[in-house]
Amino acid sequence: MIGLDVGSTTAKMVKITDGEVIFRITGTHNWKDLIRGIKDDEIISTGYFKNSVPHKATLTEITAARYGVKHYFPYADVIVDIGGQDTKVIDIRKNNFVINDKCSAGTGAFLEFVANYFKIELKDLGLLHSRAKRIPDINNTCGVFAISEMISQLVAGFSKEEVIAGMHYAFARRISFMIPEGETIVLIGGTVKNEGMVSALRDILQKKVLIPREPQIINALGALKYYS
Amino acid sequence: MQVYLKPVKKIGITALVPPELIFACGQEPFDVNNVIPASRSYPVNKLCAWTAIWKEMITKGEIRIDSFIVVAGGDCHNALVDGQKASRSGIPTHFFFYPFDGDPQYMESELYDLSYFLGSIQKPELFKEIIELKKIGKKIDKKRSAGKISPGEAFRSLISFSDLCGDINKFRKDIASIKEIKIHMNNRVAMIGVPPIYHDFHEIAQSLGLHIVFDELPSEFIRHTGKDIKSLARDYCDYTFARPLDLRIEFLQKELERRKIDGIIHYTQFSCHHMLEDEVFREELDFPILTIQGDLPGKTPQQIKLRLEAFREMLDRT
Numbered sequence: 001m002i003g004l005d006v007g008s009t010t011a012k013m014v015k016i017t018d019g020e021v022i023f024r025i026t027g028t029h030n031w032k033d034l035i036r037g038i039k040d041d042e043i044i045s046t047g048y049f050k051n052s053v054p055h056k057a058t059l060t061e062i063t064a065a066r067y068g069v070k071h072y073f074p075y076a077d078v079i080v081d082i083g084g085q086d087t088k089v090i091d092i093r094k095n096n097f098v099i100n101d102k103c104s105a106g107t108g109a110f111l112e113f114v115a116n117y118f119k120i121e122l123k124d125l126g127l128l129h130s131r132a133k134r135i136p137d138i139n140n141t142c143g144v145f146a147i148s149e150m151i152s153q154l155v156a157g158f159s160k161e162e163v164i165a166g167m168h169y170a171f172a173r174r175i176s177f178m179i180p181e182g183e184t185i186v187l188i189g190g191t192v193k194n195e196g197m198v199s200a201l202r203d204i205l206q207k208k209v210l211i212p213r214e215p216q217i218i219n220a221l222g223a224l225k226y227y228s
Numbered sequence: 229m230q231v232y233l234k235p236v237k238k239i240g241i242t243a244l245v246p247p248e249l250i251f252a253c254g255q256e257p258f259d260v261n262n263v264i265p266a267s268r269s270y271p272v273n274k275l276c277a278w279t280a281i282w283k284e285m286i287t288k289g290e291i292r293i294d295s296f297i298v299v300a301g302g303d304c305h306n307a308l309v310d311g312q313k314a315s316r317s318g319i320p321t322h323f324f325f326y327p328f329d330g331d332p333q334y335m336e337s338e339l340y341d342l343s344y345f346l347g348s349i350q351k352p353e354l355f356k357e358i359i360e361l362k363k364i365g366k367k368i369d370k371k372r373s374a375g376k377i378s379p380g381e382a383f384r385s386l387i388s389f390s391d392l393c394g395d396i397n398k399f400r401k402d403i404a405s406i407k408e409i410k411i412h413m414n415n416r417v418a419m420i421g422v423p424p425i426y427h428d429f430h431e432i433a434q435s436l437g438l439h440i441v442f443d444e445l446p447s448e449f450i451r452h453t454g455k456d457i458k459s460l461a462r463d464y465c466d467y468t469f470a471r472p473l474d475l476r477i478e479f480l481q482k483e484l485e486r487r488k489i490d491g492i493i494h495y496t497q498f499s500c501h502h503m504l505e506d507e508v509f510r511e512e513l514d515f516p517i518l519t520i521q522g523d524l525p526g527k528t529p530q531q532i533k534l535r536l537e538a539f540r541e542m543l544d545r546t
Contacts, residue, residue, distance in 0.1 A: 062538035101531050
């Protein structure tokens with residue numbers, strides 16, 4: 001049995017062998033590579049395309065996230081799943097969730113704009129952030145206008161590294177508005193591999209922030225755990 | 229001797245205007261909101277799509293009405309401005325205000341003002357006919373709550389009580405033709421807030437395992453009536469959407485308990501002040517709550533379906 005999470009930008013496959021979590025990640029368009037040799041009735045699917053791929057059963061990303069996170073952190077209060085196209089915040093204690101999928105400012109797409117502007121790889125944003133000496137205030141809550149504000153800060157004399165750090169703080173502030181009261185916050189999703197963004201979020205939240213070793217596969221793991 | 233009958237005028241309304249009074253004045257009510265979910269309009273300069281679309285359709289003559297009554301005090305703040313914009317197209321418009329404190333004397337004076345705007349009461353016998361129709365409406369609501377009428381069909385019937393489709397006799401036949409079925413309901417859900425702007429919402433919710441057994445606003449359409457202006461005033465002044473939030477919550481608590489619901493869907497509309505009520509409902513109503521926000525009309529979007537599906541999974545676990 002495998003858990004298959006086919007999201008808007010990446011596809012993830014998880015199986016558990018001898019108690020060990022084994023996974024593969026690829027681009028969404030290559031999702032078929034993940035299920036070669038696996039029968040349809042051995043697949044529990046989740047993610048935006050859960051109904052479009054072969055499956056025995058499906059599960060929403062919201063429920064999958066709860067089960068996946070529980071595997072690593074049974075006492076988490078809140079899950080923040082920052083994906084490429086949306087952000088989901090799940091309040092485990094109150095059995096509640098909110099999703100931002102109307103505005104790019106709190107999603108991975110926002111940081112892609114930033115990386116594209118500087119013509120750098122998305123994965124390099126965190127390293128550049130760590131080199132910032134000052135952090136400029138970027139207050140705009142709209143992704144598009146935040147880019148304009150970012151350019152203004154560059155013109156005003158802030159370095160590329162500092163402006164990237166400022167953008168991480170603007171992003172993290174946006175996410176923090178969605179997060180309810182809770183002691184332990186677990187971050188999942190591909191975007192939380194960005195250490196700069198995570199550092200900004202930790203600074204703003206001032207709470208215990210936990211990240212699984214591989215945050216991108218949690219929903220695929222949760223889908224598998226739910227049905228096994 | 230020749231008898232000249234006054235021509236029946238089509239009176240546009242934004243719910244909830246007592247349809248009893250419009251029929252009794254010899255006119256035909258037409259709830260302009262009821263055309264919105266099926267419309268494909270993309271209005272310019274909009275906040276709430278409900279009011280923006282009827283404003284634009286009235287202005288362009290796509291909704292043909294002779295006069296217009298806008299509920300401007302009590303349940304919809306955007307209607308106050310979009311109603312004035314619609315009136316600039318030359319349609320005689322009357323603004324109707326509910327009393328926030330529920331004063332029946334104020335309500336009575338508002339209803340008298342409304343009857344002057346409509347002419348005067350010509351057919352008082354219709355008050356009783358509508359009282360009987362609303363009794364049938366309550367039976368439909370009860371059967372739906374018992375799983376004997378589908379949520380979608382019940383919703384469409386109850387929402388139509390705002391104007392009785394402009395034709396009492398035809399409406400009576402229509403609601404009499406509703407067929408009973410038997411539905412197995414495992415997740416009983418109450419819909420609170422304004423009605424969803426998506427025309428297939430109740431069917432989609434049902435297909436995802438959520439059975440809507442209560443629609444807050446349509447249930448108000450069948451709850452209030454009266455045999456004359458005085459009794460209409462006494463009853464309609466209790467229209468919960470126009471009253472303080474505490475009273476509405478108290479009413480909801482009893483209603484949700486009575487219907488043995490498992491969860492609540494709070495539907496909110498983009499740019500509607502009712503969205504601000506969400507956190508109060510979450511504090512006061514002791515049920516799992518899913519809040520969704522709609523914008524333009526049409527089919528239920530995929531993002532909303534995801535929320536419904538996740539909510540059902542959540543209810544399945546509780």
